[in-house]
Amino acid sequence: MVDHTGDPQRAEGIWADEAMARLSTEQKAALLYGAGPWQVRPPEPLRLHDLVMTDGPNGARGVTFHTELGLCFPCETALAATWDPDLVREVAAAMGAEARSKGASVLLAPAVNLHRNPLAGRNFECFSEDPELSAQMTAAYVAGVQSQAVACCVKHLVCNDQESARHTVSSKVGDAALRELYLAPFEAAVRVGAWSIMAAYNKLNGEYVTEHPWLLTTLLRDEWAWDGVVVSDWYATQSTAKALTAGLDLEMPGPSQLRGDKLLKALEAGELGIEDIDRSARRVLHLLHRTQQTGKTAPPSDPSGLIREAGARGIVLLKNDGVLPLAVTPGTVVAVIGSGADAGQPQGGGSCQVNPPHVADPLSAIKARLAPDATVRFARGWADQTRPRPLTAPDVTIEYRRRGAPDSEVLATEHAVSLSLSWLTPVLPGYESGELAIRVRARIIPTKTGAHQLTLAAIGHGVLALDGEVLLDQRFPGGRGVIFDLGRITQRADIFLEAGRPADLVIDYEPRPESSLLRLQAGLIPPAPDPAAAVWLATVADLAIVVAEHPHGVETEGHDRPHLGFDPEQDRLISEVCAANPRTVVVVNTGGPVAMPWQDQAAAIVQLWYPGQELGESLADVLTGAVNPSGKLPLTFPVRAQDAPSWPYYPGTEEEVRYGEGLAMGYRGHTAPPLFPFGFGLSYAAFRLGEASVQTTAAGYTVTVPVTNISDRDGREVVQLYARLADDRPFLELKAFASVHVPAGQTVPAVLTVPASGLRTWSSAGWNYLSGPVQARIGTSSADLPVTVLLGA
Ligand code: BGC
Numbered sequence: 001m002v003d004h005t006g007d008p009q010r011a012e013g014i015w016a017d018e019a020m021a022r023l024s025t026e027q028k029a030a031l032l033y034g035a036g037p038w039q040v041r042p043p044e045p046l047r048l049h050d051l052v053m054t055d056g057p058n059g060a061r062g063v064t065f066h067t068e069l070g071l072c073f074p075c076e077t078a079l080a081a082t083w084d085p086d087l088v089r090e091v092a093a094a095m096g097a098e099a100r101s102k103g104a105s106v107l108l109a110p111a112v113n114l115h116r117n118p119l120a121g122r123n124f125e126c127f128s129e130d131p132e133l134s135a136q137m138t139a140a141y142v143a144g145v146q147s148q149a150v151a152c153c154v155k156h157l158v159c160n161d162q163e164s165a166r167h168t169v170s171s172k173v174g175d176a177a178l179r180e181l182y183l184a185p186f187e188a189a190v191r192v193g194a195w196s197i198m199a200a201y202n203k204l205n206g207e208y209v210t211e212h213p214w215l216l217t218t219l220l221r222d223e224w225a226w227d228g229v230v231v232s233d234w235y236a237t238q239s240t241a242k243a244l245t246a247g248l249d250l251e252m253p254g255p256s257q258l259r260g261d262k263l264l265k266a267l268e269a270g271e272l273g274i275e276d277i278d279r280s281a282r283r284v285l286h287l288l289h290r291t292q293q294t295g296k297t298a299p300p301s302d303p304s305g306l307i308r309e310a311g312a313r314g315i316v317l318l319k320n321d322g323v324l325p326l327a328v329t330p331g332t333v334v335a336v337i338g339s340g341a342d343a344g345q346p347q348g349g350g351s352c353q354v355n356p357p358h359v360a361d362p363l364s365a366i367k368a369r370l371a372p373d374a375t376v377r378f379a380r381g382w383a384d385q386t387r388p389r390p391l392t393a394p395d396v397t398i399e400y401r402r403r404g405a406p407d408s409e410v411l412a413t414e415h416a417v418s419l420s421l422s423w424l425t426p427v428l429p430g431y432e433s434g435e436l437a438i439r440v441r442a443r444i445i446p447t448k449t450g451a452h453q454l455t456l457a458a459i460g461h462g463v464l465a466l467d468g469e470v471l472l473d474q475r476f477p478g479g480r481g482v483i484f485d486l487g488r489i490t491q492r493a494d495i496f497l498e499a500g501r502p503a504d505l506v507i508d509y510e511p512r513p514e515s516s517l518l519r520l521q522a523g524l525i526p527p528a529p530d531p532a533a534a535v536w537l538a539t540v541a542d543l544a545i546v547v548a549e550h551p552h553g554v555e556t557e558g559h560d561r562p563h564l565g566f567d568p569e570q571d572r573l574i575s576e577v578c579a580a581n582p583r584t585v586v587v588v589n590t591g592g593p594v595a596m597p598w599q600d601q602a603a604a605i606v607q608l609w610y611p612g613q614e615l616g617e618s619l620a621d622v623l624t625g626a627v628n629p630s631g632k633l634p635l636t637f638p639v640r641a642q643d644a645p646s647w648p649y650y651p652g653t654e655e656e657v658r659y660g661e662g663l664a665m666g667y668r669g670h671t672a673p674p675l676f677p678f679g680f681g682l683s684y685a686a687f688r689l690g691e692a693s694v695q696t697t698a699a700g701y702t703v704t705v706p707v708t709n710i711s712d713r714d715g716r717e718v719v720q721l722y723a724r725l726a727d728d729r730p731f732l733e734l735k736a737f738a739s740v741h742v743p744a745g746q747t748v749p750a751v752l753t754v755p756a757s758g759l760r761t762w763s764s765a766g767w768n769y770l771s772g773p774v775q776a777r778i779g780t781s782s783a784d785l786p787v788t789v790l791l792g793a
Pocket of ligand 1: 155
């Protein structure tokens with residue numbers, strides 16, 4: 001049948017009906033599980049491309065972990081710190097285009113869990129602790145990616161807010177907190193038409209999310225009328241019939257563990273009905289259809305400028321006694337210090353990692369920007385000696401053989417972009433992991449002369465030789481827990497390396513047969529630097545910039561952070577540098593908050609986040625004033641981790657974590673004064689807010705606030721509106737915000753929209769829409785709200 005109405009939804013329905021009619025039950029069932037680690041294969045008669053997925057959310061890695069380069073965008077927390085949905089939409093469109101360029105039609109992003117606890121390992125992958133900021137960022141991100149006909153897979157539904165016990169824990173959450181906080185970003189994603197959602201590993205109130213009928217059907221389908229596809233997180237499916245009938249459409253990854261023949265047997269046994277298969281198959285067909293469309297919006301041809309801009313716009317200036325923006329005159333000596341200074345971390349760890357084509361380091365960018373006036377000198381001062389950084393080499397060759405086969409019988413060869421290698425099984429199609437021997441060769445070129453440690457971690461058995469000498473022989477029998485925490489199985493060998501003198505590395509690897517995810521990583525721990533040299537350099541310099549970071553792999557998927565602090569040695573270095581030079585700028589290259597025992601000593605503190613591959617350039621833009629900082633914290637920076645309202649309940653046991661703080665999560669329940677409050681961030685300009693006016697419409701409220709830039713420097717301010725909805729509720733709840741650019745000396749109105757649905761509360765009777773009067777406070781941080789208005793008065 002041909003549709004003549006021009007209605008795309010109807011045309012889509014007709015296409016799906018016809019496609020379904022051409023499929024056998026087996027073929028429909030084959031739409032419900034992965035054919036490989038990252039793809040679903042549409043049955044022959046449909047003549048469609050595979051549905052190919054790639055991880056996000058800070059880029060699109062592609063369908064292997066280590067063979068493709070991929071642009072590294074700012075992490076989601078950095079994006080949220082811009083408080084600018086328009087910019088986030090643009091960045092997300094570039095990510096969608098990047099996914100397309102890798103042949104992928106689904107980006108496993110954005111991650112929209114909330115920062116319930118400051119130590120949670122994946123916070124940097126998620127936007128914010130606040131549901132409204134997260135919801136607006138989610139909507140912008142989804143719209144951007146999907147403008148490229150690439151589906152978002154919004155993750156991880158829901159209350160997957162910590163890494164501790166993530167595969168077993170049940171998040172015990174009350175209905176009000178669930179609806180008003182944790183589900184809010186998912187609801188926003190559904191409202192803008194996200195094409196897929198990922199069901200998380202954890203349980204919600206006692207039931208695995210992947211087999212939760214209320215969540216996957218009653219809420220998503222009946223209440224929210226959503227027509228997308230629910231995809232399991234990787235290996236999160238728990239059952240055959242129960243998961244499908246609850247509403248889990250797609251089991252990932254393939255080869256299937258719980259579907260395939262098992263699905264057909266369950267059908268025969270009457271444990272599920274053909275209508276269950278049909279329903280989910282039709283949804284997957286719909287997704288295939290949607291992502292085969294063209295009609296893309298044109299992305300920037302080279303997004304590095306956009307990455308740099310977004311990275312700079314996310315940076316939050318936390319403290320500035322006037323040392324910034326940097327002003328140098330001929331002869332000025334600048335000391336650049338820290339382990340992050342000549343490298344820097346563009347991204348956090350885990351499945352979101354991409355292999356960036358390059359990373360702009362702070363030292364080079366600062367040097368280039370301050371030349372020719374200033375002399376920039378570098379001293380590392382501290383380098384972590386506990387966790388190696390993965391080795392990189394210009395060409396890493398991987399050869400696959402059958403175990404015991406002669407060297408000449410190579411089954412396949414592949415080239416990798418680093419020596420951090422991961423595989424989802426099958427490593428090589430048609431072969432069991434236990435049958436394979438893998439040889440990895442690389443020529444490494446050391447950048448420093450001195451005593452190093454070479455390291456190896458292998459899930460299975462790995463033997464590492466350098467220039468023909470066997471240095472490491474490492475066996476690890478496996479287990480899920482170490483996948484993202486290779487530090488626990490890393491072996492080391494002491495070696496001496498000379499800068500620029502190449503060395504040939506060969507690793508023979510026999511993967512562990514039973515693991516579904518395999519890893520092999522060779523790393524290097526550089527010589528320990530001398531902190532005294534760095535302090536001396538700070539003493540003789542006119543100003544110092546310290547770039548501080550966590551050891552590699554501290555902020556990552558797979559485990560939470562052990563504490564809020566930096567390494568104590570690094571803290572000591574920062575403190576001594578500050579003491580040696582009162583004009584010290586501390587740059588914090590982390591995804592989340594850290595304790596700052598040197599806060600009072602530093603002249604300026606800059607929160608860099610994980611800003612993506614243009615890291616050094618984004619930072620130099622802000623340090624020099626080329627970009628006037630306008631980022632605001634999308635989360636609270638507590639003084640101590642114990643101050644977070646979720647602390648008494650976190651992380652719970654292997655079985656359960658109680659969300660005992662209820663609605664009083666994050667800044668909503670913070671009673672101890674924070675180190676830096678939610679919504680806070682300084683500028684090189686100064687702004688004054690005028691009197692607000694409120695316009696009431698059928699859709700809600702429009703609040704207009706004049707923002708005057710009372711400085712001589714153009715700048716951007718983020719105006720924030722918080723409401724108190726009832727006496728027994730949190731004192732502050734973010735309800736609207738607007739980022740406005742205000743030229744020096746001028747006044748620009750900030751227009752904040754509070755939809756009627758923004759003033760609703762959840763009770764056992766359902767949503768309660770408040771008609772007012774509701775008191776709202778407006779300002780430029782949750783701790784600075786000078787303007788007051790009544791909504792619905
Ligand atoms: C993560 C997901 C990711 C998937 C595929 C899981 O471990 O939780 O966020 O998309 O792996 O890499």
